Amino acid sequence: MKSIASTLSRYMLAFCFASILLFGGMILYFLISNYQKDCAETEKFHMGNAKDTLKTELFRIQDYINFNISTANTVAAHSIKAEVNKAEEVATHLFNTYKDSMSETELKQLIKEALRNLTRKNKIDYTFILEMEGTQILSSNHPELEQTNVLSLQGPDGSFINKAIIALAVSQKEGFINQNWSESGPKKNTHTQLEYIKHFAPFNWVIGTGQDYKAITRETKKDVLKRLSKIRLSRDGYIFAGSYDGTVLLGPAKGQNPLKDHRSKASQIMSELIQKAKAGGGFLSNTTPSIDSNFKSVKKLSYCLPVKEWEWYFGAESNVTLLETTLQEKHEQLFEVLLIKISATCVLFIFLSFVAFFFTDKFKKLLTSNFDSFESFFRKGTDSPVKIDRSQIAFKEFDQMAILANTMIDSRESARKDLLKSEITYREIFNSTKEAIGVLDIEKRVFIDVNQAFLDFFGLDRMDALGMSPEKISFNTPPYDNKYAGELFKKALLGEAVHFEWMVKDAQGKPFWTDNLARVATIGGQRRLLIVMRDITERKKMQEIMIQTEKMMSVGGLAAGMAHEINNPLGVILQVSQNIIRRTSPELPGNIPTADECGVDLIKLQDYMEKRGINYYLASIQEAGARAAAIVKSMLDFSRKSNSAKSSGNIETALENALSLASNDYDLKKQYDFKKIKIIREYKNPPPFNFTEMEIGQVFLNLIKNAAQALSENLNKTELPTITIRTFVDNSSVHIEIEDNGPGIPNRHLKRVFEPFYSTKGPGAGTGLGLSVSYFIVAHNHGGTIKVDSNLGEGTRFTITLPFFTN
Numbered sequence: 001m002k003s004i005a006s007t008l009s010r011y012m013l014a015f016c017f018a019s020i021l022l023f024g025g026m027i028l029y030f031l032i033s034n035y036q037k038d039c040a041e042t043e044k045f046h047m048g049n050a051k052d053t054l055k056t057e058l059f060r061i062q063d064y065i066n067f068n069i070s071t072a073n074t075v076a077a078h079s080i081k082a083e084v085n086k087a088e089e090v091a092t093h094l095f096n097t098y099k100d101s102m103s104e105t106e107l108k109q110l111i112k113e114a115l116r117n118l119t120r121k122n123k124i125d126y127t128f129i130l131e132m133e134g135t136q137i138l139s140s141n142h143p144e145l146e147q148t149n150v151l152s153l154q155g156p157d158g159s160f161i162n163k164a165i166i167a168l169a170v171s172q173k174e175g176f177i178n179q180n181w182s183e184s185g186p187k188k189n190t191h192t193q194l195e196y197i198k199h200f201a202p203f204n205w206v207i208g209t210g211q212d213y214k215a216i217t218r219e220t221k222k223d224v225l226k227r228l229s230k231i232r233l234s235r236d237g238y239i240f241a242g243s244y245d246g247t248v249l250l251g252p253a254k255g256q257n258p259l260k261d262h263r264s265k266a267s268q269i270m271s272e273l274i275q276k277a278k279a280g281g282g283f284l285s286n287t288t289p290s291i292d293s294n295f296k297s298v299k300k301l302s303y304c305l306p307v308k309e310w311e312w313y314f315g316a317e318s319n320v321t322l323l324e325t326t327l328q329e330k331h332e333q334l335f336e337v338l339l340i341k342i343s344a345t346c347v348l349f350i351f352l353s354f355v356a357f358f359f360t361d362k363f364k365k366l367l368t369s370n371f372d373s374f375e376s377f378f379r380k381g382t383d384s385p386v387k388i389d390r391s392q393i394a395f396k397e398f399d400q401m402a403i404l405a406n407t408m409i410d411s412r413e414s415a416r417k418d419l420l421k422s423e424i425t426y427r428e429i430f431n432s433t434k435e436a437i438g439v440l441d442i443e444k445r446v447f448i449d450v451n452q453a454f455l456d457f458f459g460l461d462r463m464d465a466l467g468m469s470p471e472k473i474s475f476n477t478p479p480y481d482n483k484y485a486g487e488l489f490k491k492a493l494l495g496e497a498v499h500f501e502w503m504v505k506d507a508q509g510k511p512f513w514t515d516n517l518a519r520v521a522t523i524g525g526q527r528r529l530l531i532v533m534r535d536i537t538e539r540k541k542m543q544e545i546m547i548q549t550e551k552m553m554s555v556g557g558l559a560a561g562m563a564h565e566i567n568n569p570l571g572v573i574l575q576v577s578q579n580i581i582r583r584t585s586p587e588l589p590g591n592i593p594t595a596d597e598c599g600v601d602l603i604k605l606q607d608y609m610e611k612r613g614i615n616y617y618l619a620s621i622q623e624a625g626a627r628a629a630a631i632v633k634s635m636l637d638f639s640r641k642s643n644s645a646k647s648s649g650n651i652e653t654a655l656e657n658a659l660s661l662a663s664n665d666y667d668l669k670k671q672y673d674f675k676k677i678k679i680i681r682e683y684k685n686p687p688p689f690n691f692t693e694m695e696i697g698q699v700f701l702n703l704i705k706n707a708a709q710a711l712s713e714n715l716n717k718t719e720l721p722t723i724t725i726r727t728f729v730d731n732s733s734v735h736i737e738i739e740d741n742g743p744g745i746p747n748r749h750l751k752r753v754f755e756p757f758y759s760t761k762g763p764g765a766g767t768g769l770g771l772s773v774s775y776f777i778v779a780h781n782h783g784g785t786i787k788v789d790s791n792l793g794e795g796t797r798f799t800i801t802l803p804f805f806t807n
Contacts, residue, residue, distance in 0.1 A: 178195075
């Protein structure tokens, strides 16, 4: 019978040598494969970097060229406009300086020569002076036309050039104009010119400056080539450029045309470059000299792109010869590393062979060690995560037992890790949700856990929140008091999911509304009350505003209807009182016959009515009726919906209408008497312009009523309450200032006065929308601005700026 030790030792030796040979071959295979892969990746890396560098640089240059092309005409327009303004400034200065000391002829000649010698930015501009009747006073590009009438000059399209210039000066005083001009001579090349003209009123001249579009393009090309010539790619790279006809504009062969020599290699490479540029650009590999035979032959990598507007191509070239040298060096380094790894592997295999012999000799000790391993495992018990080392097990039966034992350990550790992972996942979800979540101890009625959103809601630290009772964050306002909270708590304990709204407060005592869901949940084997809260303060505010808006719409409709009904009896009162005055007057001839028939002396009757104050009473009736009619008319005008259509109007009229509404406004809650406020008007009579009168009137009324209420809250009663209204204009807009001498606005409120729903007034005194709506009307609907300046104890000033021209 074979012994277990002999049998296992033979199989072990066979297995060890087979493993060494197998793994040795695999390691050698992978080492050689990795070497080949590293060589390929190194070559791809270096060549890819070279190509990426060329493409990146050329795309940057292409952006620069496109930018110059797109902005050339704009830059030229700014340039000629600036020169015309400078010429007008010089002419105006000379006219004002010498108009009293020189004759008109001398002064005109002085201005003419000054403008002729005026320093220009570049040599492609020209300056001219043209009289309104058509005489050419100055022409820097066509001096032969000076002192001649040029009204009859026509462009290639038959248009009268100078008539168009004079017409523009008459209608707009200044502006840009495009002109077509043909050269004299047999070729008669046509030029399109951009000109800017300006009317010079003292001599009724037209002063202008212009540039030729071809000259603009030519200067742009020169600037681009100058910029490209300064770019340095690397020690062996450079930028080149040329035209589609083969002329080299930038590069080693600048000024040459290789295409003329059709048999040369340079001509072939040039043709390929031009074709690639016309097709949108691309890479080209070549060997220099490609253009100039004086250069040393090296391998080059080129990339080119087109400039379609100019029929140009441009590109960059890099020396690939140096890159190939670098790649060869890298390959040699990788081969040396490969040899070192193969040598190390062979040494390792020899060492493993000696180890195999050593362990075979120690087989009996290993068998004993197997039993010792099982004994140690079972002695450690079930809490230890240490598993049996199966590398020390030599027999299948023992190995199967070790597998089962280790599987038991793995299952236990897996369950422990899953539990830990579940706890981490729960904690991450718990803290990442936007809703505030609190876990309440049902017995102690204190929070035992809260998430980050809960801490942010109430501005608390975790240590302050844990152990805190819900009553500390409740605002405790009926019906949302502790009694109602107790009823909700009892419902939740019965297993119901209780949904309710509640007013709470943060750490600073600031109240806000929350939408809450409370239900009992089993957490960690214990029954806890889980409360989820969401901030609904803004929703509550919006609901209140919608309710208030509906009320205001109903009241507005009722007021409009009442105003129409009041107009009828008012008309009767005014008409009857007017007829009483007329029919008792001795000055009306129709009254005398009837009075004589009744035996009444109208003069004595008038004397009686005067002495008894009847005439005063009748006048008072008429005055009160007229005032009531005016109030009704203002109410009707303000209650009508604005169609948001802008129309020409006077801003001071809108101010007066707002003042009239403010003075007649009546509110039981109002704490001020508008009639006791002094109104100072500092109007500068701004011209009419387009604005929506109802919207701007709403803005004025809001600001005036706010100022009046601020004056009523002023503790300084020694100073007369005053509202000052100013208007003034500048070149493009009208400015309105509404200033009071009230208590002012604190700095902490000043930055937020235009925010929606922000109000410093008490509950029910305001929605916080008045100034935000005013800001929207001024800024959004009229393209203007509204700002506020305030000093505590001195007052507040709102400044509104409305442009004359708005879309």
